[in-house]
Amino acid sequence: MVGTGVGASNGVLVKGGAVLEMASKVDTIVFDKTGTLTKGSPVVTDFSRVFATDADESEEQQSNEDYLLWLLGSLERSSEHPLAKAVVEFAEKQLADALATNPFTQPTNFRAVTGRGASGTLLGNVSVAVGNRAFMTAMGCEVPPKTHQVMKRLEQEGKTSVLATVDSKIVAVIGIADEMKDDAPESIAFLRDELGMDVWMVTGDNASTAEAIRKRVNLPRNRVVAEALPATKFQKIISLQQDGKIVAMVGDGINDSPALAKANVGISLATGADIATEAADIVLVSGKYVKEVCTALHLTRSIFRRIKWNLVSL
Ligand code: ADP
Ligand code: MG
Secondary structure, eight states: OEEESTTOOSSEEESSHHHHHHHHTOOEEEEOSTTTTBOSOOEEEEEEEOOSSGGGOSHHHHTTHHHHHHHHHHHHTTOOOHHHHHHHHHHHHHHTTHHHHSOOOOOEEEEEETTTEEEEEETTTEEEEEEOHHHHHHTTOOOOHHHHHHHHHHHHTTOEEEEEEETTEEEEEEEEEOOBOTTHHHHHHHHHHTSOOEEEEEOSSOHHHHHHHHHHHTOOGGGEEOSOOHHHHHHHHHHHHHTTOOEEEEEOSGGGHHHHHHSSEEEEETTSOHHHHHHOSEEESSOSOTHHHHHHHHHHHHHHHHHHHHHHTO
């Protein structure tokens, strides 16, 4: 069940005995959302074109949808982000046979900004970007109110909405759904009610999506931090530690690794990014269930209660 050292093949991999003692003292736990509380296999559910003027919404423009999807698929193929994978799969499905004669192309000037999005140049002179509002705003691209409304509607459904731009013009809103792990609410309740922990969620996703997920996992509003860049996640750990808390961080992504390394106990999922498993003290080998976090923390407490008890009774 509990393996120490690198090489345990199932359950929980703990990197050294000192981790066990620290884990038994944890009183505060911070969860990442995407891939940690959610399944991390996002699917595009909505693809909504944005036109600069109503006149643009002509048949001719509509027929360009395949070209747009081809551009977006070509760009996102270079990104390792789970949302990028969802965009590529969607484009592949829509384009189907057309890809045989016209396969995706390789972008130049490819740039991925953690927690924000990706951009690149296609066909030598078409600049394409996919990412969140902050990413587009940083590139000097204003989000029109109508587009903002489309995003809000998706986010209220708990979906992540990202924007796509071509030559700095917003051309589409993409709605992406990532199902919650079934055991997320009960696991959070267990950590809070049975182990008495203070439970937080810190996510790079936008505030409205975070709010929809917060309600589903039944966390108080003041226990959620949204639109968090890797540095924000890291800072949150420090500020909790400064309040005297012993903090565990649970995450799967590149964006979680500074926080995982800073936490008193970093817990990563074997299904996550390599850098996250390297930064962590405990690796959940299956990574499919949030319950594994409960098992790991509950077990370390029991072990240390038993050790103390044995010492007392010597
Ligand atoms: P989380 O903290 O919830 O795991 P991330 O920090 O990985 O989320 O990502 C935050 C946000 O950055 C995403 O919700 C998305 O809006 C945007 N993003 C980052 N990379 C990409 C990409 N390649 N394609 C689309 N959106 C992206
Ligand atoms: Mg994540």
